[in-house]
Amino acid sequence: MSTGIPHVARSTRLSDLLVLRPRLLILLLLLPPLLWLGIIYLGSLLLLLAQAFFALDDFSGVVVYDPTLATLAQLFQPANLDILWRTVLIALVVTCLSVTLAFPLAYYAARHARGWKRPCLYLAVMMPLWSSYLVKVYAWKLLLSREGAIGWMAEALHATPLLSAWLALPVLGGPSLSTSYTGMVLVFTYLWLPFMILPLQTVLERLPQSLLQAASDLGATPWRRFVDIVLPLSLPGVVAGAIFTFSLTLGDYIVPQIVGTSALVLGQAVYTLQGTAGNLPLAAAFAIVPILIMIVFLAVAKRTGAFDAL
């Protein structure tokens, strides 16, 4: 008996403590995930980014661990600035193209499709996500290649001069579609389109029918209705989708290896620099850029209420 009492007392004390101090209970529950996020995720990320404040000694090829801003300054060299601009522009074009393609589809799926059509559309949008990313990219490479399906179709339709004219364009063109920016943007758009359609569909479904009816009652033309009501109210969805398409394009380094010009994009630059070159500081400096861009992007997105549409 005498041995049991302190034991019982101790366990009641513990439960009393937890009941009386709910914050302690929450802290105990949250501690493991917070440690995971704080140490394993953010900690290692910061450790990696901290490398950017060191520099590579050109003479010996080893990293010198004296804090310096020289590596960050290297980002502003013309060749490196090229990489940054190139990547951001590609990401922007992909995002714009995705919005243009996704909007009509999402609008139809959300507001006009009835009965069996709606799940079918939903399935059609989701289906490409089921297959492997690499398989899709390689398939596109074959479609876009000079002697591939698109070139063949152009020939069959006697549109080869049109294709050649497009490929002769200064920046968009190249030796073939698969080695041009056009090809790269097409593949990116194909890959990330579902991520634009889904949030757009969500906002368009929530669009109150009453507002549209009211506008009609007041004599607004369909175009006016679209510009003044549908578009502003669906902006959060556009921004939410853009977060996906923009950030996914910004960080991707596999598609540009397979399709597109050989000029590097951000992800490839990081990959190359941390590899054989062993220039971890510059790779880390490059890695900071998309994080900064996304922070700005997300801050703007938050103001538009995009996070409610996710």
Next chain:
Amino acid sequence: MTLRRLAAFGALCSLMMPYADAARAAGAAEGQLDIVAWPGYIERGESDKAYDWVSDFEQQTGCKVSVKTASTSDEMVSLMNQGGFDLVTASGDASLRLIAGKRVQPIDVGKILNWQFVDPRLKDAPWFTVGGKHYGVPYQWGPNVLMYNTDVFKKAPSSWDVVFEEQTLPDGKSNKGRVQAYDGAIYIADAALYLKSKQPELKIKDPYELTEQQYQAALDLLRKQHELVQRYWHDANLQVDDFTNEGVVASSSWPFQVNLLKSQNKPIASVVPKEGSTGWADTTMMHVDAKHPNCAYLWLNHSLQPKVQGDVAAWFGSVPVVPSACKGNALLTDTGCATNGYDNFAKIAFWRTPVAKCASQAEGCVPYSRWASDYIAILGGR
């Protein structure tokens, strides 16, 4: 009965002799062996049943082989720095770094019976022999050949100028947009090798040891080449696709792609042009703190067997370091060595990491980190 058993035992003994001898020389096997290797270098029949040079070794020596593949030389160096491995198949750019960093130990070649069969051209190669000591044994080597389309080139091109200078190819069309270059900074050495004979006044002695002026000349050449290049290749299978579907007709390449395209009956051949070519040579090296040194010695000996050498060469499209492997190997066939570049040894500048302190230039050389950043600029068209 006993006689027959005795005979069988004798046959078994003679079969085991090389291992038994090596084992006696090295001490008892530890039952385990950890190797860092390039993908495809250590095959146990899992990719293709015919290609297996591990299972026999494991059965005969009792050394269980475990392989950690690494896809870059840097990864290999960092794995060896961490330790826990016995052997590594290091390329020319990693081997000297490993020796300088004291991560690998000298090998007593007297303990390796098959050493006597090694190609005399490789026995004292500078990328693993330092101060007269051998820090490993050669494994395989190969050239970076000029691959070309035989429909366009009825006669093999004699010079690398078909990929470096704008010109009309034998089919009457320009080479613009129909050639490729390698997507790695080490390709600057290819440009330097071409300039070495094209512009002797630059006095390039070694394509991996370039002074500032020589280096700038190579970069200029590569900038001009950018106008011609359809794409910079880095993935062997993608290059095969580009030669099939994209109308590419000439590029620096590996025997691997040449063999693959030929096996698909494509009009493809390869040549080492008059300027020579760059190439790679790999060495199996032993960690300074190897936990299983006896098994490691057994493997070093095993890796130099003609059968193993021939099989690896057939699988990888490389050249064996044991000349006798070139005859009578079913997988490699008797023409395999010549196909993969056996006779071009003297024309090859083997791959090395460029360092600032170089032997051939008193004023010092441009180090690899600059090669990497400048090549990125060239890829971007600057």
